[in-house]
Amino acid sequence: MRVFVAGGAGALGRRLVPQLVARGHEVTATTRSTGKAGELRALGARPVVVDGLDAVAVGRVVAEAQPNAIVHQMTALGGAPDLRHFDRWFTTTNELRTAGTRHLLAAAQASGVEKVVAQSYTGWTNSRTGGPVKTEDDPLDPEPAKAQQESMAAIRFLEKAVVEAPLTGIVLRYGNFYGPGASESMVELVRARKMPIVGTGSGVWSFIHLDDAASATVAAVERGAAGVYNVVDDDPAPVAEWLPHLAEAVGAKPPMRLPVWLARVAAGEVVVRWMAEGRGASNEKAKRELDWRPVWSSWRDGFRHGLTAAVEADR
Template identity: 45%
Template sequence: MRVFVAGATGVIGQRLLPLLALKGHEVIGLARSDDAATAVKGLGAEVARADALDSGVLARVVKDAAPDAVVHLLTAIPAKINPRRMRHDFARTNRLRTEGTRNLLYAAQEAGTKRVITQGLACIYDPHRWVPATEATPWWRNPPSQFAPVLAALRELEARTKRADGLVLRLGQLYGPGTMFAPNGSFVRQVQSGKMPLVGSGFGTFSFLHVDDAAAAIAAALDSTATGALNIVDDDPAPVREWLPILAELLEAPAPRQVPVALARLTAGGWGVAYMTQLRGAYNMRARYTLDWRPQYVSWRQGFAAELTRAAQR
């Protein structure tokens, strides 16, 4: 199968391209710059040069590539996220999820591509402390203002994917190489310096996902005919009050101090507080059976320990 990957040099793309080649696919990676083109070649894929926001050039290179499948992983997320600047810091990512999705799916249609897979998020669901979300759970009704444009862009991405009879993979909180939870990642550095507190009761629930498990899910989705949306997360949703102290212990960092919501709101804003206190975990049962996919790291407990042990041994 010829697979066109947009977002080929991102944290997932870097794991996905070699995996697809290993499985015998012909892989074409989209590159916007010379550095990205060099990286795509280094990952063993053909290069297609275009900016996803330039619809004309993108349509031409997709047509030339003649892919059987298109995978949309386009983002431009900063290495360090400032929750008070979400609207600004995610502006290009939001465009890639709206204009970029429109351009890419139009190009795929014109090229006669039959399979479309796009990257969504599993943190979209209406908050609930105890019950993880299924794909049928309502979306967040009243999100913090900084997160509202992100949610709106994801809605548009999913709507366009649905109209193209494609599949949205709603990914969990990514960890592993290149993410903010990597040994040199921004979140880990904050934990190491004692600057990542428990906010309020710490009830925000995370569904984590290792980047290799994200890549494996995409590869499995290429072999399926599933459409709609699937939660791609590990088996162990956990509240911040549970996983953050364990991460600090693994890092031999200071135990996270607890701060009241009102104080955290002054420094991190409404989204920063919601991120730590309101996120809802998700179930992966439908993806497990629909894609015959199982995460290698069924729990963040194993994955965090493995990543940090490897880093310590280098």
């Protein structure tokens, strides 16, 4: 199969491209940076340098590649996380989720592409009421924090556009990434004791190792039916459980604890909601319908043995 990976040089794209190549697919992968073209070539892909927000250029490179499937992994996060100004931090990523998605879908339809698989997210987006673990049928949070309203709107746009497109549209809601290229900023915060347990730490998180996210994406490309799938491990857990485990795994001191009122003043509403009110996600649909299983079935082993190459080198 000919597969076009938009955003192939990102943290997930770099794990996805080799898996697609190993499965015998012919991969064209995009990057915005000429300096990363060689890396994509070394991974086995045909590199293309293109701006995902340039509609004409996107249409041209998709037409040239003539793919059977497009995988939308375009994001643009860089620098230190800025949770207090979340939407500002996600500005370009949100443009890629809206305008970038429109451009890819238009190019797909113009070139007769059969399937589009797009990256979404499950975590702070989940409704903060009801049970601790959500399925794909549960609603997204109807009242996101003020600093996340634009990001939520972009996610809603992407999911609706992809699922309703006149092709096989698949949305993969990945959990919180960890693994080489995805964990470094979180590990740095934990080591600096800047990632506290807020209140009782009852917010539930779902994680996914990058390699498992990539294997689920391959499964979606090869045999996925249209729809939305949560791509997470088997072990959603409250912050009070996983954060001390992560600190121990990277040789850090135990995380500090902050009362909700102080965390709201010090870090903002986004942090409070995520750490104290978050909901996890179920992967049962992905396992059942994509015939997929995560190798790292729990963050418990993943944090100790599959976190980042940098952590292993430091210990």
